[in-house]
Amino acid sequence: MINLEQIHQARENISDIVKMTPMMTSNMISANARNQLFLKCEHLQKTGSFKIRGATNKVKDAAARLNPNSIIAASSGNHGQAVAYIANQLDIPSTIVVPEDASVNKLKAIKAYHGNVEFCGTTSEERIKRAKEICEVEKGTYIPPYDDPLIMAGQGTVGLEIIEQVKDxxxxxxxIGGGGLISGVLTAIKETKPSIRVIGAEPAIANDTYLSLNKGERVNIGGTTTIADGLRTSIPGELTFPVIQRYVDDIVLVEEEAIKEAFSMVLTRMKQVIEASAAVSVAAALRSTPNGKRMVALVSGGNIDNNVIQSLL
Known part of the structure; x- marks a missing residue:
């Protein structure tokens, strides 16, 4: 398992690339939640999502130790953008294996960062298998989307910021997708301030982590059609799942309509454009028991296709 020291090391390692994102609040949204709700705005992060944190930590390490010929990743979009960005910054060629139904905006961004794109299947398992095959042929370095200690530690840096930015x-x-973000955040928060409850949020039709926790072992749910395209992972990671088992306080499942409602609320009340995947945490927070709590919903990204926005309103 990763530890707090690794997350602090990651923070130092990525500080020249990653910025501290703001916290935002809305009186109207907090009133609807019947608690004080803060949004941690990773949709305003470089490359439009939290993924740049883990990608930077991993790619920098690979560049320093391995001097790779190329960088290869498998991604539904945001991880691919982040890997392509940092690889380009380090002048290393990159190839990103994406699903056949990948977001148009995310594909454009990968290409804008000079990443090569290859399409493969619709599940994370298909993408990861193909990325590793390319890696062997090119003698490149594979950058996992979530199941890697350096990735998890990088994502955990957002947990350190949350504790610093909001008191009490x-x-x-x-x-929750593959678990890289929540495993890092869990480690950062629970090993710094264990009294804070950390609650995972999953689409009800992409509930692999919820089912896995109930069964006590990883469960593969196959493909899913949730509108939260960044959370379409079919099974929790081998490394992320034990961290979630150890630390998570609860997992809330949210229906597709609740995700749309949360997206619309953030857009209309706060004028912030976020992804459906990011709206999942907001939707879960809105279901919390009302008793004047101070809550943070981690808004994971904002790379959404323009033509999708209307369908979510």
Whole structure:
């Protein structure tokens, strides 16, 4: 398992690339939540999501130790953008394996960062398998989307920021895909301030981590059609799942309509454009028991296609 020291090391390692994102509040949204709700705005992060944190930590390490010929990643979009960005910054060629239904905006961004794009299947398992095949042929370095200590530690740096930016936090809501983000945030928060409850948020039709926790082992749910395209992972990571088992306080499942409602609320009340995946944590926070709590919803990204926005309103 990763530890707090690794997260602090990651923070130092990525400080020249990653910025501290702001906290935002809305009186109207807090009134709807019947608690004080803060949004941790990773949609305003470089490359438009939290993924740049872990990608920078991992790619920098690979560049320093391995001097790779190329960098390869498998991604539904945000991880790919982040890897392509940092690889380009370090002048290393990159190839990103994406699903056949990948977001148009995310594809454009990968290409803008000079990343090569290859399409493969619709599940994370298909993408990861293909990325590793390319890696062997090119003798490159594979950058996992979540199941890697350096990735997890990089994502955990957002947890350190949350603790610093908001005092007297009661609960933090974190969206769950493969588990890289929540495992890092859990480690950062629980090993710094264990009294804070950290609650995972999953789409009800992409509930692999929820089912895995109930069963006590990783469960593969296959493909999913949730509108939260960044959370379409079919099974929790081998390394991320034990951290979630150890530290998570609860997991809240949210229906597709609740995700749309949260997206619309953030857009209309706060004038912030976020991804459906990022709206999952907001939707979960809005379901919290009302008793004047101070809560943070981690808004994971904002790379959404323009033509998708209307369908979410």
């Amino acid at each position: 936090i009661d609960e933090v809501y974190v969206p």
